[in-house]
Amino acid sequence: MGKAPIKVLITGAAGQIGYALAPRVASGSMLGADQPVILHLLDIPPAAQSLDGVKMELIDSAFPLLHGVVATTDVDEATKDVDIAVMVGGFPRKAGMERKDVMSKNVSIYKSQASALEKNAKPGVKVLVVANPANTNALILKENAPSIPPENITCLTRLDHNRALGQVAERTGTPVSEVKNVIIWGNHSSSQYPDVAHGTVAGKPIKEAVADDAWLAGDFISTVQQRGAAIIKMRGMSSALSAASSACDHIRDWIKGTPSGTWVSMGVFSDGSYGAPKDVVFSFPVECKDGGWSIVQGLKIDDFAAGKLKATGDELVEEKALALECLAESSQ
Incomplete structure (x- = not known):
């Protein structure tokens, strides 16, 4: 059968x-x-x-x-x-x-x-x-x-995660399969924080492989944050192929599991890890196993990253308040 x-x-x-x-x-x-x-x-x-x-x-x-x-x-x-x-x-x-x-x-x-x-x-x-x-x-x-x-x-923040993988792969001239453990923190918006501090390229830290801190702290972040808008400008339409591909990636890894030692980015209900606001849907690095997910714990967050996480978290809290206001009005 x-x-x-x-x-x-x-x-x-x-x-x-x-x-x-x-x-x-x-x-x-x-x-x-x-x-x-x-x-x-x-x-x-x-x-x-x-x-x-x-x-x-x-x-x-x-x-x-x-x-x-x-x-x-x-x-x-x-x-x-x-x-x-x-x-x-x-x-x-x-x-x-x-x-x-x-x-x-x-x-x-x-x-x-x-x-x-x-x-x-x-x-x-x-x-x-x-x-x-x-x-x-x-x-x-x-x-x-x-x-x-x-x-x-x-x-879905896997699209942003995959965009970050692609940018690092292109910058280093490496197959994208060799790039691991980037992170998208926060909102699927231009406030998100694409983070490479814990990632690797062919086993080597991304920061070492890229060897250009100014690019990683500047153009890399803004390119990933603004990629959707850039594609609309080029195609006259929003991302479809890449969104569909990343949706498949998201569900496949969620159900079948992530490879050992590898994490992916998913927007999940926040428990307050890494100082993120609770009770919003926030993108974290997660590992998946047996049809479930868990937030990767114990990663070092420097002051630069903490500021970025706060900004995207504040935006999500503001969005939540607006949504709940709309929800209350719709129920009247």
Whole structure:
């Protein structure tokens, strides 16, 4: 007997990231070459025709691991018995919109989808929030799905982690597989802190391999922080291929585990480690084993890093307050 299929929900599935992500899941990039999947694809009614087109292409691709596709605009149907939920759908900020307006739209979306997951998903569902503001959307989802364990709700900072790996690899002329243990601290925003103090290149400390402290403390950080905006400027559209790839990396390592001695960056519910604010979703270095994650402890944080962690933590506390204000207004 082969393995039973795993049901994977992708919200916003007719969009760019969803279109890039669905075939990667169907081909085994997320869960492995021996794991059948059933895809649950959700989008809003105006995207229904496009969503059906995505389903048609998935069927036409004849992926051996793909044991079924549910394409729907009904959130209850989409969330029914799912094992994994990748929350790509959200409301993007548009020209002239105030920050609170965007937050209010996303609070409404994630409150509704949290309720559907709470009601319909498998009890052990693992949730990855991709849509921005990812950390705070994940927090709102957690607040509105109390039966889902907090440790099962995460947000995507693996894209930033992979961007940092790529920058170091390119700078040192080394295959990216030789770069280990960078860290993304904090928010998936321009306040995040990409940290190489504990990383290595082919077993050698990154600082030694790069041999350019000014670049590491300056252009490296700003390049990783601003990479999303740079890609929008070049393509006229936001990151899709890299976001889909990193979402697969995030789920694969979470479920299958990280290699011994290697950590990755994940946005998880903060316990206050490293002085981060509690009760927000904060990106930490984590090790994964047996379907769980744990924050890597005992890393030395210098004054420069501590200042960066405080800045990104302060931003998340501010975002949380704004989101809770929007949540309270929506409940009136």
